[in-house]
Amino acid sequence: MSDPLQRLLQVQDHDTAVDQQRHRKATLPPRAELARVDARLAELAQRAATVGAERDELGARQADLEAQIASARARRAEIEKRMYAGQAAARDLQAMDEETKHLARHVTELEDRELEVMEALEPLDAQLAADAAERAELDEAAAGHRALLAEEEQAIDREIAADQAARDAAAAEVPPDLLKRYEALRAKLGGTGAARLVGDSCAGCHLVLPSMEVDRIRKAPPDAVITCEQCGRILVR
């Protein structure tokens, strides 16, 4: 078959097939799934940063309280050691006893504050643990979607390559001027530059042509390039 117009229709068919495959590739379900998972992971990452900062602040406060408790206890132990060494004067013993009592109260107060901090930490740690578990699940799901997506994309790429090769072979038999005109129309008219005349209507715009126009087209020489007067596409009989 060497009729350039029939060849052009083949080019159109393969171009349409490639366009459809590209669209299918862009809208593969695993891609939407992956986007959904990625959006949730971004949300979790943001929360991990906020909650983590809050947790770190409380953790630092707890460490500070523990250091204060340890220091008060050490001070108390030191005083008691001196008290029981038996070398202090009675007057001093009285003051030392007062101080150990004061330190004991101070430790209790610090321990109460530490307990409050630990209680505040509890829900934050639970949140962080739950989020980490969800993140692990999502990471696994994302890996699955990614693998499936790659597989489906490769299959479509193989179909595109086959259509592209068949398209190029057909295009090689279309005169360059006609091909150029087709390309320009295709770019302008939503992917379709050449259409069949089916009965008395144009398969490009689906409008019925006036009967006089159909007559004129039928009587034109077979190699004449005719365009649909309604949509401007190359019309192939």
Ligand SMILES: [Zn+2]
């Ligand atoms: Zn038309």
